[in-house]
Amino acid sequence: MKKVFLLLIGLLMSLTSVFSQVPDAINFQAIARDENGDVMANTTIMIQLTILDGGVSGTEVYREIRSLVTNGYGSFSFQIGREPFMSEGDFTLVEWETGNKYMKVDYDPTASLNFDLTLGTIEFVTVPYAFAAGAVSYIDMNGVQDGDILVYNTVTGKFEPGNYSATETDPVFVNSPSYDILNSDITDWNTAFGWGNHENAGYLTSFTEIDGSVTNEIQSLSISGNDLSISNGNTITLPIGTNYTAGTGISISGNSISNTGDLSNTNEIELPTQTGNTGKFLSTNGTLPSWTTALTSEVDGSVTNELQTLSLTDNLLSISNGNSVTLNLTDNFLFLTRDEMNALTPENGQVIYNTTDNITLMWNGYNWIELGVNCFPQPTTSNAGSDLFLWSTDFTANLSANLPEEGVGSWSVVSGSGGSFSNINEPNAIFTGTSYNSYILRWSIVTDCNVSYDDVVVEFISPNSGPTGQIIGNTYYDLQTNNTTSERIYVAPNGKISMSWTFAPDNTANFPNRGTGYAYYNGSSWTASPTNRIESLRTGWPTVSVTGAGNEIIVAHDGANLIQNISTFGAENWVQSTILNSSNFFWPRSAVCGTDNNTVNIISVLSDGSLNNLRFLQTQDQGSTWNLLNLPTINQSVGGDIYSITARGNTIAFVVFGFYGDVIMYKSIDNGVNWTTTIINDFPVDNFDINTTLDIDLNSVADTLYTSDGSGDILIDNSGMVHVVFSTRKYLNGGYNSNGGELIYWNENMGAANFPGITSPDFIGLNCTGEVFVTKPDLNGNGIWDVGENEFGNYRNSVVSMPTMGCDVYNNIFVVYSAVMEGDYYLKTDATPNPQHYRHIWGIARKNNGTWCNPVNLISADEALKENVYPAIYHDIIGDNNIHLIYMNDNEPGINLQGDEDPINNNQIIYKRFQKTLLLNNTKSAINTITVETNSELFYNNLTEIKK
Secondary structure, eight states: OOOOOEEEEEOOOOOOOOTOOOOOOOOEEEEEEEETTOOTTOOOOEEEEEEESTTTOOEEEEEEEEEEEOOOOOOOEEEETTOOEEEOGGGOOOTTTSSEEEEEEETTTTTOOOOOOOEEEOOSGGGGGGGGGSSSOOBBBEEEEEEEOOEEETTTTTTEEEOOOOOOSSOOGGGSTTTTTHHHHHHHHHHHTTTTTTTTTTTOSOOOSSOOOSTTOOOOEETTEEEEEEOOOOOOOOOOOOOOOOTTEEEEETTTTEEEEEOOSSSSSOOOTTTTTTTEEEESSSSSSEEOOOSSOOSSOSSSSTTTOEEEEEEEEEEEEEEOEEGGGGGSSSEEEEHHHHHHHOTTOEEETTTTTEEEEOOOOSEEEETOOOOOOOHHHOOOOOOOOESSOEEEEOOOOOOOOEEEEEEEEEESOEEEEEEOTTTOOEOOTTTTTTEEEEEOOOSSEEEEEEEEEEEEESSOOOOOOOOEHHHHHHOOSSSSSSOOOEEEETOOOEEEEOOSOOOOTTOOOOOEEEEEEOOOOOOOOSOOOOOSSSOOOEEEEOTTSEEEEEEOSSSSSSEEEETTTTTTTOEEEEEETTEEEEEEEEEEEEETTTTEEEOOOOOOOOOTTTTEEEESTTTTTOOEEEEOOOOOOOTOOOOEEEEEEEEEEEEOOSSSEEEEEESSSSSSSEEEEEEEOOOOOOTTOTTTTOOTTOOOOOOOEEEEEEEEEEEEOOOOOOEEEEEEEEEETEEETTTOEEEEEGGGGGGGOOOOOOSSSSEEEEBBEEEEEEEEEOTOOSSSOOOOOOOOOOOSSSSEEEEEEEETTOEEEEEEEEOOOOOOEEEETTTTOEEOOOOOEEEEEOOTTOBBOOOOOOOBBBGSSEEEEEEESSHHHHHEEEEEEEEEEESSSSSSSSOOOOOOOEEEEEEEEEEEEHHHHHOOSSSOEOOSSOOOOOESOOOOOOOO
């Protein structure tokens, strides 16, 4: 049952000082109560306020969303238009002086941004329009005296109190014709003026009596009998009146007519009293209405005899409890011999009478069936299988209908252009369609008695219709991360963008010129592709932060310390320095927090393989000094790049994605002073030695475990909720298998993992409270992962991996990742050292109601036969509602620096921008996925060396 929450609102329009200055906020106060009317004390809720122009359904001019905590009495208050809040529009730009303004109040008691409780819309009246005073000239009332008037002062530009005097310059006032006019004179004049034009109306225009008498115009009327006379004039005789006869109910007396009949004004509508007549109905005996008791029992003793059945035998139509009639079928049916019937081309449902066999038959679309007779055998119920939505370049689909136990099955095309079946009678036939077409295919099972059919949708989707990107840089150094993607992109509210990546301008051995590549977008164009790193020494693994003060800080490692480069955002006036207390720190990740966004946080690892080797640094003075702060004890060694950090406000959170350890989330709500930990995935063996055989149940058979592949991401949404995604892989006997290929999603509402022990002798799944939302895409829909052993590049992670996250103001979550593409079309046959499948960049959205959309391939046609890896998106999807993406593509699957050790190539750094609706609106069909692995059990012995 859905709960209803009450919100008692007081909208306080007390603007601080109307005359001192125009206020920039409106006080809002309310009390939250639950469905029982009890106050919701110390509870986190969310409020959405929308200002509308012109009416309750008017144009939205401003909206703000707030997350609030009620006090002990359920009360809360804030000022509309003043931070902190999330908003769309600018409160200071609301034009209060034009049109009526209304405020709509939406409420979310669950603090999950589901504003499905609308508390109504109210009109702003009087006081809020003081905002319009900003456009009114100021009136200075200081020093005002009784009798003063307002005089405009051209020096101060104000109306000010003062006196007014003037000298009469026209003829002396006492000589004016209007000098002695009294108020009574004005009243008389106005009265006379109201009569209109006296002269045109024939009124006297002078005071002279024309006929000498002032009384002869006054006369009297008199009547005598029927003679009517005027005193100073003549007499006329009136006609004698007609006599009238009174009808029923009417009385005439002299010149008076009276009603003597029905004197009631209500008796024309009269109902019997209803008191004591519950359940009765109103009836009439022809004269008066009366209340009558309804039937409550069966009158004839049977409750079923009113239910009857119709039956037809030949042309005899009968009703079960009644009579029968003989139908004249001449006008309804065709009377045909058996030969005539077989030569007929019937319509579905057509009925005939077979005169040869003396039976009535109906065409069911496939066969003639006899009416009124139970026919055997009936066909097996048809099942055409699941709908298929395929990224298939050969446009073939493997169908999977059911095998009939009774009847013969056959395939047919219901809709769609062209197409053919390998065998129309084979349930598992292969259907071949045409280029990116959509079909409805029918599997029909037919017997002599009947037909059963079911339809399946087969749609061939173009896999390479993603948005077009732009090359902003390149690099010969192709390893951008050992596992997770760093913070390599920043998007300013004004649309300006900066990006960084590990850059090498040439293919010199060991890449001595390696450093940070940097690109900047000024709102209309990108800087030229860089030819040099921004540092003066060899560095790698840059992470970018932009502070509230407008400074850009890029931190990388140089093999000995952490190096920072600081510049005004976009200016590239870099100042380089070594961060103190960072000796032997590697692989940094950064995030900005604080109420003013001027606190920069870095997590890094001490590269000695020890326990508790994660390090946390923080600066609050634009990088001048960095403080090394304490973290909770981490009872596992943290490898390079297997962590990610995020921050919002005073909340900082990071997650460690253990290869053969736990996935743990760390969170601080006081800017890094105190921390809490949550285990998201609980690996069953602490500090596991990867060089030993895992046999937890001691049955002498090596156990296989799913674990994290070390790649993932974390973010904090606008309500303060932490979200985490990571990829999985399998582990067995000192090696790992990249064929795991699931992406796992988790948020704080899902709680911590609690390892329950071994549930299967030799295989243990993930011990995680999260949910699987992406698996390997089955592009050809055959239910098999058609990627052979070693047929993909080695990045030390899974075939579906490298996830990166962002969220919008409504807390919709967006995940972008890289996945190996199935099918021969994406197989590079001349790859080193053997044929390998390309990877593409994909995107998927999770709506704020918890439902996932379907994944979208973000690679365009010109990138289809390239390796696309290392995606990173900016975490805040606001303003233009675009998702901003950076990634790297290569001409060959895999990389030079580890795994298959491809030849050194010049790789492109790509930027893409696309609307979030590309992912949010992709809900029309389900994507085929592989959940059971059938081949490609590729294991890598031990862990490849982590690059520095």
